[in-house]
Amino acid sequence: MGFTEKQEALVKESWKVMKQNIPEHSLRFFTLMLEIAPEVKNSIHFLKDSDEIPKDNPKFKAHALIVFKMVSQLVLREVPLMHLGSVHLKKGVVDSHFEVMKEALLRTIKEAVGESWSDEMGGAWGEAYDQLAATIKTQMEEEAAQTQLRSN
Structure with missing residues (x-):
């Protein structure tokens, strides 16, 4: 169907509501991701050997902020x-x-916007995220195919 106006x-x-406290929402988003799927830590170099979520770690806070802002900007189509x-x-x-990222994102947004949340809003974010994820997955498949060709 596509993403409607x-x-x-x-x-x-x-997003206007969420932008008012990006550091808090980014930390919540990333913490939720790691609570939902602790194995995600293995893809983050400074968390690989950690058994807990280091919420006070400056590297963790900075990484969470970068990832959250990037995901949000990509969903909003503000960056290529x-x-x-x-x-x-x-x-x-x-x-x-x-x-996992989608679930964490939707839960973070729901908490952030409070009473403004609706199933329709969740559906809108879900559709936007799904389109983003599909594009990234396609790029991953293309990159994997190119890597395979180079190695043959």
Whole structure:
């Protein structure tokens, strides 16, 4: 069906609320991802050997902020998707990680916007995220195929 103008408006409206406290929301987003799927830590070099989520770690906070802002900007189509497939492939991201990120993103947004949340808003963010994930997965497949060709 695609991403409608109404869905885009819902995403942008909720993003205005979220932008008011990006550091808090980014930390919540990334913490949720690691709570949902602790194995995600293995793709983050400074968390590989950690058994806990280091919420007070400056590297963790900075990384969470970067990832959250990037995901949000990509969903909002504010930045190009260049090279994301390659980066995700190198980090060992697999299909299930995309679902984890989606769940964490939607839960973070729901908490952030409070009473403004609706199923329609969740659907809008979900559709936007699904389109983003599909694009990155396609890039990953293309990069993997190119890598395979180079190695033959």
